[in-house]
Amino acid sequence: MSVHTILEKRRSVRHFDSNYTIRAEVLTSIIESASKSPNGNNIQATRYLIIDDPKLRSTLLPIAFNQQQVVDASALVVMLGDYWAFEQDNIIKIHEEGFQAGFFDESLRDYLANAAIQYYAAKSNEELKLELTRDVSLASMSFILLANEAGFETITMSGYDSAQLKASLNIPDRYLDVMLIAIGKGTKNGHQTVRHPVHQIMYRNSITSLV
Numbered sequence: 001m002s003v004h005t006i007l008e009k010r011r012s013v014r015h016f017d018s019n020y021t022i023r024a025e026v027l028t029s030i031i032e033s034a035s036k037s038p039n040g041n042n043i044q045a046t047r048y049l050i051i052d053d054p055k056l057r058s059t060l061l062p063i064a065f066n067q068q069q070v071v072d073a074s075a076l077v078v079m080l081g082d083y084w085a086f087e088q089d090n091i092i093k094i095h096e097e098g099f100q101a102g103f104f105d106e107s108l109r110d111y112l113a114n115a116a117i118q119y120y121a122a123k124s125n126e127e128l129k130l131e132l133t134r135d136v137s138l139a140s141m142s143f144i145l146l147a148n149e150a151g152f153e154t155i156t157m158s159g160y161d162s163a164q165l166k167a168s169l170n171i172p173d174r175y176l177d178v179m180l181i182a183i184g185k186g187t188k189n190g191h192q193t194v195r196h197p198v199h200q201i202m203y204r205n206s207i208t209s210l211v
């Protein structure tokens, strides 16, 4: 299926077959491909916390305002950004790996690593949070597209209590929880949703001049 077709057909699905299990290697393959998404300076900050344990998911149900997909989907993925990815050690290591793989020479390795280190050193906490949100969101959309391509349905969720979720899953403060994605076999189509006509959302050269 083309990306275009997936985007036209995809719906947020809220009813899942609770008996359906996604094989671990299928989920791993989706995540491996999602990890190829663009990300700032290639610091690779996105983490995927898969929750498929039924007991854990029952605990999360009230935390996610009793959204049934939390327990019925095959898996719930907590999409996380790791603040430690901004640390120099990580940045240097990743660029060294690129050099060792033969993807660039020493001078480009050093240039890219130093540029990334300086870029993040100048950022406030709020700006770093935005950096993580960008990277994790791009990976999340890739995950959703890949899941649909593989014949699954998904729903993205921000409807949960972040502090309670982090406490109940023992997620340390170094991680930013950006969203949850439930994935599984849908049992009921998601309702259709409208979108603004494209000419209402598209501007050219100036935010005041609609195309």
Ligand SMILES: Cc1cc2nc3c(=O)[nH]c(=O)nc-3n(C[C@H](O)[C@H](O)[C@H](O)COP(=O)(O)O)c2cc1C
Pocket (backbone or CB within 6 Å): 010, 011, 012, 013, 014, 067, 155, 156, 157, 158, 159, 160, 179, 190, 191, 192, 193
């Ligand atoms: C960041 C984000 C958070 C969302 N949170 C929830 C949620 O907690 N519960 C829910 O039922 N739908 C949630 N949705 C799904 C949206 O309601 C849905 O994407 C939107 O209505 C458009 O419908 P569609 O995805 O079927 O095209 C969320 C979507 C996004 C992108």
